[in-house]
Amino acid sequence: MKLFRDNEAYAGMVGGIIAVLVSIIIGILVYYKIAGSITGLPAAGATAAANVNTTANTSFTLMPIVAIVMIAGVILGIVTNFGRGGGA
Numbered sequence: 001m002k003l004f005r006d007n008e009a010y011a012g013m014v015g016g017i018i019a020v021l022v023s024i025i026i027g028i029l030v031y032y033k034i035a036g037s038i039t040g041l042p043a044a045g046a047t048a049a050a051n052v053n054t055t056a057n058t059s060f061t062l063m064p065i066v067a068i069v070m071i072a073g074v075i076l077g078i079v080t081n082f083g084r085g086g087g088a
Contacts, residue, residue, distance in 0.1 A: 010078075017070050024063045031056050 035052070 013074055017067070017074065020070060021067055024067065027063070028060065031060075 035049075035056075
């Protein structure tokens with residue numbers, strides 16, 4: 001598999017994983033900055049806050065799983081390429 005024999009492709013995949021992890025961190029920081037102001041809304045504030053919190057809980061549960069699967073995919077790709085004379 002040529003993908004892991006090319007150092008630029010490997011660096012691109014690692015860069016992509018780092019970009020996803022940084023995006024997760026930024027998303028969490030933005031959520032915690034705006035979460036307090038959502039409850040300050042009038043009549044629909046409670047419903048809006050409940051919806052945002054439900055969505056955030058689902059997203060924050062899935063984001064680490066996505067990151068782990070991405071990292072595992074890269075590791076499995078490298079490991080399966082060892083016997084082929086490739087490698088990063």
